[in-house]
Amino acid sequence: MKKVTWFSALAVLFAAGAAQAATITSARNIEFLVADGKEVTFESWAPQQSIELSEGTHQLVMRFDGEVKRGSKEVIFTSRPYLFELTVDGRDATIGVSSRLRSQSQAKSYFSSGPQWQAEFENGDVMPLEAVELEGDGFGAYADMEALVAEYNRANGIIIDQGESKNLNDVLVEVDDQGQASIKGDALSQLKLWYTKASDQERKSFRRWIIDQD
Numbered sequence: 001m002k003k004v005t006w007f008s009a010l011a012v013l014f015a016a017g018a019a020q021a022a023t024i025t026s027a028r029n030i031e032f033l034v035a036d037g038k039e040v041t042f043e044s045w046a047p048q049q050s051i052e053l054s055e056g057t058h059q060l061v062m063r064f065d066g067e068v069k070r071g072s073k074e075v076i077f078t079s080r081p082y083l084f085e086l087t088v089d090g091r092d093a094t095i096g097v098s099s100r101l102r103s104q105s106q107a108k109s110y111f112s113s114g115p116q117w118q119a120e121f122e123n124g125d126v127m128p129l130e131a132v133e134l135e136g137d138g139f140g141a142y143a144d145m146e147a148l149v150a151e152y153n154r155a156n157g158i159i160i161d162q163g164e165s166k167n168l169n170d171v172l173v174e175v176d177d178q179g180q181a182s183i184k185g186d187a188l189s190q191l192k193l194w195y196t197k198a199s200d201q202e203r204k205s206f207r208r209w210i211i212d213q214d
Contacts, residue, residue, distance in 0.1 A: 025050040027096025029066025037160045070104040077107045084131040093119040
């Protein structure tokens with residue numbers, strides 16, 4: 001199998017140190033779409049593809065896209081894209097789904113009932129991944145995956161910060177025993193949280209305000 005390195009991850013890789021990087025490979029018929037907010041592209045097609053990721057929490061978007069049987073014919077089945085986080089700890093891993101899908105009816109049933117995504121490591125350990133199905137609107141809904149992922153992240157308070165995926169709601173919002181929520185963390189992190197929740201127009205207004213302050 002020819003491994004194609006995701007070059008846009010190299011800056012993070014060099015900063016973290018090559019020894020901390022791991023090779024993340026797609027299982028057969030599984031396709032990388034977006035990693036840490038950026039579209040994943042390869043120089044050539046292969047049944048499986050690989051990217052290099054540094055240690056830490058990374059956001060991946062993948063889908064099933066491969067040949068399955070419909071009667072005696074081979075047809076292509078493509079699932080919707082699924083988004084999840086993968087914690088990389090230096091071990092190489094293969095990302096896929098828990099079932100081997102051979103027929104079109106089997107694939108449709110599997111993905112309509114909530115597929116189980118997983119990471120399988122070199123030593124045979126398997127880690128389930130909590131995936132979210134991304135749904136686009138209208139014709140060409142998945143033509144711009146980066147935009148679709150960016151909108152999902154904005155709505156959910158997620159940022160890609162120094163090559164890692166962070167949910168600022170988890171980092172900055174603290175709920176006490178009585179269910180009362182409070183904001184914690186430094187001012188910069190709080191600004192990042194509110195920026196992710198702002199509309200495009202609010203972001204433009206905020207950027208103009210920042211320029212006026214300089």
